[in-house]
Amino acid sequence: MAEPSQDKLYSTTLRTIGVVAKLPVVRVDREAFLRKQFSDFEHLDVILERGPQAVYSVESLRKKANSLIRNSTAKTSAVSFAAGLPGNPAVMVAAGGADVVQYFGFAINLAQQIAYLFGEDELFEGGGELSEAAQVRVIAFLGAMFGAAGAASLVAKTSKVAGANIGKKVAAQALTKTAWYPLVKKVGAIIGMKITKKTVEKAITKAVPVVGGVVSAGLTFVTFRPMGHRLADTLVRNLNGEFDDVLDLNSEFAARAESVVIVPETAEDAKP
Template sequence: MGENDQDRLSATALQTIGAVSKLPLVRVDRDAFLRRQFGKSEHLDAVISEGPHVVYSAKSLRKMADGLIRRSATRTSLASFASGIPGNPVVMVAAGGADVAQYFGFAINLAQQIAYLFGEDDLFDGGGELSEEAQMRIIAYLGAMFGAAGAAALVSQTSKVAGENIGKKLAAQALTRTAWYPLVKKVGAAIGVKITKKTVEKTVTKAVPVVGGVVSGGLTYFTFTPMGHGLADTLYRNALGEFDEAMDLNPGFVADQSRAKDQDRE
């Protein structure tokens, strides 16, 4: 993939995330979600203030994630089936685009649930907007869902829990130079490819109303489930302190470090 293609696909991913994040179905209120999941726990206050990962074992949280994934996959499939029924060729492309937005909206919704389960902070700010850091986290989550190369490393770099396990987060400049620029672009491009493919798939399934709905819903369920498990497995490994995926350093950062060492020797 050429650099121009990578830039274009990464931009597509960011634009889609920005647009989809405004859909009502996307946002998950962290505190409300944790209260629903752990409402019967005597340690609810600690779960909300410190995170479920502090109170419960990573293994038990991973098991709980399975239930979240099953329920979310079912809801997503039913929504995809319903939106697959209208088959007017005049609105076929627009409907396909809307279905893709809905698909990724459900993916981001599930990503938040799994992330909050493993102790991550609220993704949205008080005004319901996504910061640049939050966009990077979504790219990391979606990348892990799609099995994109480098996504697991990006998750560990943007993860609150990973930072706790490491002992301290990388300095902001180091994180930007080593991870956010080259790695986010790489993972973002992989997501951009998925968005492009999904748009084509969803447009095609709109051609036959009822059969299209069945195919769309079936494909959604059997693709959405492993996506959820991919992210849950990544966050589970983070919770265990497993950060074994190597990261490529930004050449500019390496050059800066080399110049700094040369100056120290002078």
């Protein structure tokens, strides 16, 4: 069977993000989150206005991120166990898909927590649907969580510190016309491949009575925790200025780069 095209995989990612963004559990209010995390700390006003990185060292924030990742992983695995319990075989594949939406919902929820901890601004502006610029940021976060090639550069381009004008850039011209669109599409396609593989994986676990729930929770725990740490490490590197020398693609190369082939994940790539 032929591998899905980059366009198809990218579309899968956009559709999944669109569905996931509607789940109440996905959205994290930045101010409420920061107030809860730093309620007993001094300089809360500065933290709310400029971000925790304006008050605390990157190293201390990285340690705090460990706690967020640990707690989120435990919650996600528990929910995955319940969702992994066998149901009607006729709806097994559909249920597997729903479980995947739930999985990515928790991933985006955790991504927001980690991002806000390292000074990024609100993802769901006004509490509404994700804007096109916000979708790009979600792709960057998820790409970093999965260790996708180029995702770290995309995080740097879309971060509050290095890419505060992303919204203006997208508004000024169609996303497809920007020099960095090929990178967005490439990272998005890699995520699309992950979504496709996760859907099959989740559907299979539902076919195993009782054990399916244990397998589902185990797979979630093994994969979800490293995802959080990858994003946290990427944001640490971003704050440390390691991506300051990121170069934009020239328009001619960017146009050719859209035809890049997505290489299936190898066993080596799958290691956390």
